[in-house]
Amino acid sequence: MRFTIEQRHLTDVAGKPVADDRALTFHTCEATDADDAVRLFARDHSAEVIGNVLRFPGFQAIATMRSTDGVFTLQVAPASQQMVR
Secondary structure, eight states: OEEEEEEEEEEOTTSOBOOSGGGEEEEEEEOSSHHHHHHHHHHHTTOEEEEEEEEETTTEEEEEEEETTEEEEEEEEEEESSOOO
16 A cells, blocks of 8 residues: 655754754655554664554554654555555
């Protein structure tokens, strides 16, 4: 399945809130389910998932991830059945 990932930048490496144009970005990912999409996205961004991935009905999930750029929340939702090739 194809997923849309909303990545919201919470804090920078110093722990300060991020409120500029880079605070919110959108990405797409192909994965078997929302949990897998979170893990693949974190791996591709050299990040680690903090805590558990919260899964919701309808292939949706929310997670928190930490990378060298700071801390982010990820909101994952299905975009379509497959990637357009």
